[in-house]
Amino acid sequence: QVQLVESGGGSVQPGGSLSLSCVISGRTESSYFMGWFRQAPGKERELVAAISWSDNSPWYTDIARGRFTIARDSAKNTVYLQMNRLKPTDTAVYYCASGGPSNTIANIVWDSWGQGTQVTVSS
Numbered sequence: 779q780v781q782l783v784e785s786g787g788g789s790v791q792p793g794g795s796l797s798l799s800c801v802i803s804g805r806t807e808s809s810y811f812m813g814w815f816r817q818a819p820g821k822e823r824e825l826v827a828a829i830s831w832s833d834n835s836p837w838y839t840d841i842a843r844g845r846f847t848i849a850r851d852s853a854k855n856t857v858y859l860q861m862n863r864l865k866p867t868d869t870a871v872y873y874c875a876s877g878g879p880s881n882t883i884a885n886i887v888w889d890s891w892g893q894g895t896q897v898t899v900s901s
Contacts, residue, residue: 780804780890782874787895790864794899798859800874800892808832809879811886812850812857816841816870816897823873828883829857837883864899872897 786798802812813828827848828837836848847860857874874892 780876782876782890782892784872784874784892784895787872787897789898789900791901792865792899794864795860795862796864796897797861798872798874798895798897800857800859802855802857802874802876802890805831805876805890807879811877811880811883812848813875813877813886813888814848814857814859815873815875815888816868817873817894818867818870821870825883826872827859828886861897864897866899866901868897869899870897871895 781803782800784800790796809832811828814826815823816826817823825839827842829848829850845863850857871894873894875888876890877886877888880886
């Protein structure tokens, strides 16, 4: 059974930074993906960034590109999302997810989810 445990959310002023962490356990494949999603009130959940666990290749949506960095530490079974230059529109619940092997980001089946962590950007 795959388990994902997130930490690191909180409140920050516009322009500030936050770092999220997600510890994964129970995944047995050598090749899979980890991703960060977010869901703002009244909106659909959206992918922010993803990373291939096997080759450490990151992938970013326009939301994240240039401001956020996704990284993983295989020794700690942890994936991180460093968020810089935060905006009020980044306010959302952020979720860590895990998905099986895929040849494209769009085809990943995200089959395991964390509980979510709140990020609030406000002055």
